[in-house]
Amino acid sequence: MTLGDWIHIVLLALIQGLTEFLPISSSAHLILPSQLLGWPDQGLAFDVGVHVGTLVAVVYYFRAEVWRMTRASLAALGGQSSPEGRLGWLVILATLPALAFGGLCNTLVEHYGRSILVIAATTLIFGVLLGWADIKGTRVRSNETLGVRDALMIGVAQALALIPGTSRSGITITASLMLGFDRQSAARFSFLLSIPVIVAAGSLKTLELMRSGSETQWEMVSVGAVLAAVSALACIYLFLKWLDRVGMIPFVIYRLLLGAVLLGVWFVS
Template identity: 90%
Template sequence: MTFSDWIHVVLLALIQGLTEFLPISSSAHLILPSQLLGWPDQGLAFDVGVHVGTLVAVIYYFRAEVGRMCQASLAAIGGRQSEDGRLGWLVILATLPALAFGGLCSTLVEHYGRSILVIAATTLIFGVLLGWADIKGPRVRRNESLGVRDALTIGLAQALALIPGTSRSGITITASLMLGFDRQSAARFSFLLSIPVIIAAGSLKTLELLRSGSETQWEMVGMGAILASVSALACIYLFLKWLDRVGMIPFVLYRLILGFALLGVWFVS
């Protein structure tokens, strides 16, 4: 690997880690370097590595909640009901729309959803929607009041995140705020929802990698996974720490600036 390849690996891994859980769209930020700067695709193995890195980060941060949810969800099958078990099954329920939408529409999105114009439009539209939800949402509910209808609504919103620029965390937080949940509850449920989605995406990419039989530069994959994990963990910690203080408006403003800049690039090119 050349020095420039290492630079690309470091920057792309940091982009993945820092944007996976912020409401600004990781997929858009990973597509843009190749679209605007002509950076080469780092390959399936690298994609798997950074997905594993972000997965490790979110599971580690929520390790206590995840452990309780897994145990309680299994216990619920035997008839022992609990709040943790209920939340675990609601996470699974909210994941189903995204899995169905991904299976049915991934090829269509891959062909038509990766253009700068699409990313600019989704960045602007869903950024404005996030700001509206943050300002107008009553923010009085907590996850203890989360029900089946809420989980399905948030899950359907999450399915839209297959379109680059939407932001999985952004659209699920938006939906939660519109349903009346407070910022912390909205963000924490969004992060818990990311776990099965990242597992599913990483598993699919791993199968593709195994079928391709291509050579893997493991040093690149390892570096990407470590950097993505560390940056994602720091991002989750700081986001939840500052969320109630700063709200969503800084991310909305960032999305508006990015969206209009991308529109300018598209019209000029």
């Protein structure tokens, strides 16, 4: 591998880690280097590695909550109800729309949804929605009040994130804010909701990798996974620490600027 390959790997892993949990769309930022700069695709193994890295980060950060939710969710099967068990089952319920939409429309999205114009449009549209939800949302509810209807609505919103540029965390936080949840509750539920989604996406890519039978450069995958994990963990920590202070407007501004640049690139190309 050349020095250029290593630079690409480091930058792409950092992009994955930093953008997976911010409301700015990791998929858009990973597509753009190849679209705008002509960077080569690092392959399925690298995709699996960085997904594992971000999964490790979010599970580690929320390890106490994940453990309580898992234990309580299993106990709920035996009739022992608890707020943690209810939250665990609501996370699963909210994941179902994305799994269904992904199974039905993944090929269509892959074929038509990765153009710069689509990414520019979704970046702008869902950026504006995020700003509107942050300004107009009442922010009076916490996750203790989360119900089945809320989980389904947030889950349907999450399904839209299969379209590049939408942002999974962005659209789920937007939906939660529209439903009246405070910023911390919206973000924490979004991050917990990412765990089964990342597991599903990583498992699908792993199956594709096994079927392809291609050689795996494990040093590349390992470096990508570690960098994605470290950057994602730092991102989660800082985002939740600063969220109530800065709100969503800085991310909205970033999305509007990025969308405008992408539109400019599309019109002149």
